[in-house]
Amino acid sequence: xxxxxxxxxxxxxxxxxxxxxxxxxxxxxxxxxxxxxxxxxxxxxxxxxxxxxxxxxxxxxxxxxxxxxxxxxxxxxxxxxxxxx
Numbered sequence: 001x002x003x004x005x006x007x008x009x010x011x012x013x014x015x016x017x018x019x020x021x022x023x024x025x026x027x028x029x030x031x032x033x034x035x036x037x038x039x040x041x042x043x044x045x046x047x048x049x050x051x052x053x054x055x056x057x058x059x060x061x062x063x064x065x066x067x068x069x070x071x072x073x074x075x076x077x078x079x080x081x082x083x084x085x
Contacts, residue, residue: 029078030085039079047085 027048035043035053042060046053064071 029082031079031082033085039075040084041075041078041082044082044085045078 029048030044031040032043032047032053033040035046037043037057042056043053046056049056060071060075062071063074
C-alpha cells in the first residue's frame with residue numbers, strides 16, 4: 001500500500017517519486033514468546049495493548065469467574081487462532 005506520485009516538468013527532467021511514510025500496523029493479536037505462562041495469549045494481548053500482562057491475566061480470571069466460564073472459551077479460541085510472535 002505504498003503511495004507513489006510522479007512529477008514531470010518536461011521530457012528531460014528527472015522523475016521524482018515520493019513514498020508515503022511507513023505506518024505501524026493497527027491492533028494485531030499474537031501469542032507472546034517472552035511473556036508466557038500457559039500459551040502466551042495474555043502476554044501477546046498485553047504487548048498489543050501496551051499494558052502489564054498481569055493486568056490482562058487478572059481481567060481474564062475475573063471474566064471467567066463472573067462470566068460463567070466465557071474467559072476460558074475466549075482464551076482457548078485465541079490460543080488456537082492467534083499466530084505466535
